[in-house]
Amino acid sequence: MIEAIEMSYQSKQTHVFKVVILGESRVGKTSILLRFLKNQFNENLGTSIGAVFFAHTIEFDNYFVKLDIWDTAGQERYDSLAPIYYKGADAAIIVYDITSQSSLSRAQAWVDQLEKEEAPQVMAFIGNKCDCEPQRKVPTEVGRSYAQEHECLFMETSAKQGTNIRSLFDTIARALPHQQQQDQKNSNTIDPSSRKSDDSGCKC
Amino acid sequence: MTTSPAPQAPFDYWYGFPHANYTEERLKIVSDYCNHLQEKESHWKPYFKSDSEFPKPAQTNRFKSLVRKGIPPKLRPIVWKGLLDVQSVYKPGLYQNYLTTHESSTSTALHDIEADLNRTFPEHPLFHEDETINRLRRILSAYSWHNPELGYCQSLNCIAGMLILVYSDDEDAFWVLVQIINLLPNYHGKTMRDLRIDLKVMDHYLRKHVPDFHALLSKFSFTAEHICMEWFLTLFGRDFPAEFSFRVWDVLFNEGWKTLFRVSLGICTKAIPTLRSQPSASPIAVMRQFCLPLVEIDSVFDLGFQVRSFSRKGINQQRENATKIVEQEDAETARRR
Ligand SMILES: Nc1nc2c(ncn2[C@@H]2O[C@H](COP(=O)(O)OP(=O)(O)OP(=O)(O)O)[C@@H](O)[C@H]2O)c(=O)[nH]1
Ligand SMILES: [Mg+2]
Numbered sequence: 001m002i003e004a005i006e007m008s009y010q011s012k013q014t015h016v017f018k019v020v021i022l023g024e025s026r027v028g029k030t031s032i033l034l035r036f037l038k039n040q041f042n043e044n045l046g047t048s049i050g051a052v053f054f055a056h057t058i059e060f061d062n063y064f065v066k067l068d069i070w071d072t073a074g075q076e077r078y079d080s081l082a083p084i085y086y087k088g089a090d091a092a093i094i095v096y097d098i099t100s101q102s103s104l105s106r107a108q109a110w111v112d113q114l115e116k117e118e119a120p121q122v123m124a125f126i127g128n129k130c131d132c133e134p135q136r137k138v139p140t141e142v143g144r145s146y147a148q149e150h151e152c153l154f155m156e157t158s159a160k161q162g163t164n165i166r167s168l169f170d171t172i173a174r175a176l177p178h179q180q181q182q183d184q185k186n187s188n189t190i191d192p193s194s195r196k197s198d199d200s201g202c203k204c
Numbered sequence: 205m206t207t208s209p210a211p212q213a214p215f216d217y218w219y220g221f222p223h224a225n226y227t228e229e230r231l232k233i234v235s236d237y238c239n240h241l242q243e244k245e246s247h248w249k250p251y252f253k254s255d256s257e258f259p260k261p262a263q264t265n266r267f268k269s270l271v272r273k274g275i276p277p278k279l280r281p282i283v284w285k286g287l288l289d290v291q292s293v294y295k296p297g298l299y300q301n302y303l304t305t306h307e308s309s310t311s312t313a314l315h316d317i318e319a320d321l322n323r324t325f326p327e328h329p330l331f332h333e334d335e336t337i338n339r340l341r342r343i344l345s346a347y348s349w350h351n352p353e354l355g356y357c358q359s360l361n362c363i364a365g366m367l368i369l370v371y372s373d374d375e376d377a378f379w380v381l382v383q384i385i386n387l388l389p390n391y392h393g394k395t396m397r398d399l400r401i402d403l404k405v406m407d408h409y410l411r412k413h414v415p416d417f418h419a420l421l422s423k424f425s426f427t428a429e430h431i432c433m434e435w436f437l438t439l440f441g442r443d444f445p446a447e448f449s450f451r452v453w454d455v456l457f458n459e460g461w462k463t464l465f466r467v468s469l470g471i472c473t474k475a476i477p478t479l480r481s482q483p484s485a486s487p488i489a490v491m492r493q494f495c496l497p498l499v500e501i502d503s504v505f506d507l508g509f510q511v512r513s514f515s516r517k518g519i520n521q522q523r524e525n526a527t528k529i530v531e532q533e534d535a536e537t538a539r540r541r
Contacts, residue, residue: 025358026319047323049359049442050433053488068486075316075358077394083533084403084429116540 014057014064015177020086020120023095024106025074028128031159032095033071036169041160048073051085058173065173086114091122091172096143098127098156099135104143111150122175124168125152131161215242215277219369219446220330226445226497233499234447241276248279258286263458271458272505274451281370287457288383290376299375302346313348313355317341324361325442331365339368343378350382357392359437360385366441366449384439388461391436397530399436402464403429404526405519406436409465410472413511417472420479421487430488432468440467444495451501462514470508471495 021029030045030052037056051072058065070085072078086092092114096107107125114120125147127138140156147154153171157164217238223231247270251261258279261267275283285291321340325331331340343364348356363384367377389398407428411418421427434442440452456463475494482490498504 025316042326044322044326046326046442047320047358047361049362049437051430053430053486053492055486055489073358077357077396080396080400080534081433083537084427084433088425113537113540 012059012063014066016066016068017090017173017176018088019067019069019091019093019172020082020089021069021071021093021095022082022086022107022110023074023126024097024100024103025076027074027095027097027100027103027107028159029074029093029095030071032093032126032128032157032165032168033069035159035162035165039162041162050078050081056169058169060173063177065177067169067173083117086117086120088118089120090176091124092120093124093126093168093172094152095126095128096138097129098138098140098143099129099132101137104138108146111146111152115150122172123150123152124172125150125154126168127154127156128159130156130163131158217277217447219366221325221328221446223445226499230497230499234445237274237502238277238447241274242278244273245276245279248276248283252282256282258282260286260289268458271454272509274501275454277447277450280450280454281376284370284380284453284457285376288380288387290379290383293382293386294379298350299346299378302349303342306345306349311348311355313352314345316356316358317344317348317361320358320361324365328365330369336368339374339377340364342374343368343381346378347381347385350378351385354385354390354393357396357437359434360392362438362441366446369446370450384457387457399433400530401523401526402436403432404529405522406432406465406468408522408526409469409511409514413469414472414476417476417479420476424487426487428468431472431491435468435471436464439464443492445497445499448498448501451505455505462516462519465519466508466511466514467504468508469511470504470506471498473507474500474504 021033023029030048031041033054034040034042034045037054048071051070054069054071056067056069058067070089072082072085092110094107094110094114096103111123111125114123125143127140127143143156144154146152153168153175155164155168155171157168159165215238217234251267252258271287318341321337324340330336340361344356344360347360347364348354360381364377364381367380371377371380385392389402391399391402407418410421410428418428421431439449439456441449452463452467455467475491478494479487479490
């Protein structure tokens with residue numbers, strides 16, 4: 001369980017965003033999330049089935065951002081179930097494994113698919129397992145230029161060593177409310193008086 | 205000459221899963237009622253043909269309700285084989301034959317299985333042992349050769365893993381797995397279309413029979429799909445106490461897939477007060493915490509099985525409607541590609 005945050009919700013607004021993590025099986029989606037939520041790395045996580053839900057609140061100076069995150073299952077046959085989870089998502093984190101060419105193609109296919117549907121406001125294109133430099137198959141530049149072309153955030157991460165994980169979620173959380181204020185779209189903002197504590201379903 | 209029987213280790217109703225952090229009260233509920241089931245073994249004796257043979261009995265109301273009250277854990281291995289009519293599909297030697305013939309084959313299924321072996325019940329000490337992992341590998345790969353159309357679907361590892369805890373013989377576990385999948389709509393197949401359809405049907409019944417729960421979900425834009433996907437795929441085999449899973453399996457193997465709908469409705473009804481007490485928390489997270497230690501099996505079943513007007517005909521009508529929606533969604537996706 002993530003520690004509940006009980007603070008001055010009266011004075012700060014909480015923005016709630018829906019985030020979905022997509023990518024081929026075993027690229028490290030659940031590991032990235034576990035590193036972010038608990039600062040842990042575990043070689044043997046349970047297989048993700050369907051999708052697992054986690055909630056986490058990040059505090060900024062003037063507001064809270066609550067991320068409702070769906071960690072989806074990567075086995076190919078689950079693809080047709082993915083819309084259940086990415087429908088209405090504000091942000092998508094699309095992950096490939098820098099040691100696997102096929103995972104890059106899969107990640108690119110996800111970006112394509114999301115662009116053709118209602119693309120989320122923020123998309124992040126993430127090359128994970130950057131600690132495995134000797135086995136690298138996907139040069140950083142390939143990932144970066146693809147991400148630029150498709151207006152995605154880009155980072156290489158390592159869930160194992162914790163590289164860029166915090167920064168990934170911070171960047172997304174910061175990117176979101178800004179765009180939202182520009183859009184004058186407040187439907188995602190929940191009434192601060194109605195909430196007391198945050199809860200999350202993290203059980204890894 | 206008579207020798208006194210060797211003292212038996214007490215039956216582990218937790219099947220080796222860690223349960224140290226359950227409350228005393230919950231631990232007691234499970235051991236009390238399992239002991240109670242054990243005492244009821246005599247009610248089951250008349251249905252046995254011999255110690256190792258249990259032919260599937262006629263579906264009298266009496267037998268149905270006996271199963272709904274739970275099969276005594278020690279009798280499960282044999283009773284399940286009977287309920288699933290394993291006899292009707294069993295072919296001697298076939299299991300072993302799959303393993304020998306394909307000893308050096310490769311396939312996508314095998315590749316996916318391999319990756320899931322160490323990701324199956326990592327919280328369970330037995331699944332850290334090579335022997336268990338090897339058993340899991342054998343059963344799942346044999347199944348992928350037996351049913352190449354399906355191959356392997358993530359979640360079968362959980363079902364097979366649970367079977368390993370009940371059957372000491374791999375061949376038994378294999379054939380039981382075969383019959384479990386035969387009993388279900390094609391949830392685990394390559395397109396998972398039947399699953400998508402039934403989850404929509406489930407959403408319909410949830411709205412109809414447990415409207416309060418459905419409303420609590422809708423407030424957060426969730427549907428039954430988000431709640432029930434893993435339940436339908438693992439057959440409640442993960443993230444519930446093992447005895448809960450097995451009680452569901454008792455009824456599932458006797459009454460068929462409708463059980464999945466009924467148990468889902470029962471759990472959701474039972475969870476309403478818990479959801480209400482945490483109005484600002486995400487219902488998915490609350491449900492997960494609610495199910496992990498859920499041992500009040502009888503009351504969940506009472507709530508689920510008392511739901512009226514739940515005929516196969518009605519469900520099939522709903523499936524037709526859901527199929528149209530799924531077809532539209534697929535056409536939409538294809539159009540965009
Ligand atoms: N070296 C290295 N290994 C990693 C990293 N992230 C994950 N792994 C390993 O990769 C394997 C798969 O990780 P998961 O997090 O389960 O992958 P997933 O994408 O969630 O997989 P599915 O749930 O099947 O879709 C595990 O053995 C992890 O330990 C990383 O940054 N570096
Ligand atoms: Mg995962």
